[in-house]
Amino acid sequence: MTTARTYGQMCPLARSMDLLGERWTILVVRELCLGPKRFKDILDVLPTLGPNRLTARLRSLEAAGVVRRSTLPPPAGVAVYELTERGEGLRTPLIELGRWGLGLQPSADIDPATTRADLIALSVSTFVDPDKLVGLKEIYELHVGRETFHVEIADGRMWTKSGPAPVRPDLSVTCRLRTFLAVVFGHKQAIDAVESGDLAVTVGSSEVVERAFDLMSGSELDYPVYVGM
Incomplete structure (x- = not known):
């Protein structure tokens, strides 16, 4: 029995997409590839994502061990989200996917x-x-x-x-x-x-x-x- 939110397949790619396939999730990971970010930092560069959806995406990534919450050392001392070691494993495949996308012609609605x-x-x-x-x-x-x-x-x-x-x-x-x-x-x-x-x-x-x-x-x-x- 499967739900609409999962492919319901044992295939590793399908299981990866169960986590990463929801809209905005990969872009949240992309931002964390640039280093630890406050919630507000992520929202500033992905404004149409919205705080509720960002909260949901971060929770699912935390639950999967991809992202963790931490606090930057003084003098900053602010709460941030950062990639775990498992999350860092996404860096190369995501950037390679982005490089592949360089060959795609942007659609008219891309600014x-x-x-x-x-x-x-x-x-x-x-x-x-x-x-x-x-x-x-x-x-x-x-x-x-x-x-x-x-x-x-x-x-x-x-x-x-x-x-x-x-x-x-x-x-x-x-x-x-x-x-x-x-x-x-x-x-x-x-x-x-x-x-x-x-x-x-x-x-x-x-x-x-x-x-x-x-x-x-x-x-x-x-x-x-x-x-x-």
Whole structure:
């Protein structure tokens, strides 16, 4: 006997979709891939989700051991939701699914203004060539339009996280979204963007700028619909 909320199959994919297949659930997990978030933080970037539905989605993810509640250390001391170790196991398949979606033509009801630099950085940084990360320990802080996020490199891995860098970064840049997209997707060289004034560097050298955007490069991906923004 099954209910309308389950596929009722033993197949692992079906069981995964029993949890993740409800609308908004995967996007909640996506936001937590960028680091711990307050309830309000999630709602701010998914406003049409609504507080009641967000509560329900978080409860189901908690019950499945994907998400847990915790408190950030002082001075923040605020309650947040974060991925568990099991939840982290969703990072690669979800981002790979997003990369697959780059090849889909956006429908007419999708607003290009919802493009976010942090999600693009999350995608490309997850699949960076690990040979480029060997022996590298750096933090890049990016102010793109109204977004602020940072990229951490350590122990052969590269992570994109929401908010400012926790320590003084090796690089801090400010630019508009279209400049970020043009550089990341290979339509413009980072150093050219600096020289033209489109990319302002407040911390770091030209060498670090070039290295950072080389690591974040996703030029092998086809993303032309957003580059003109």
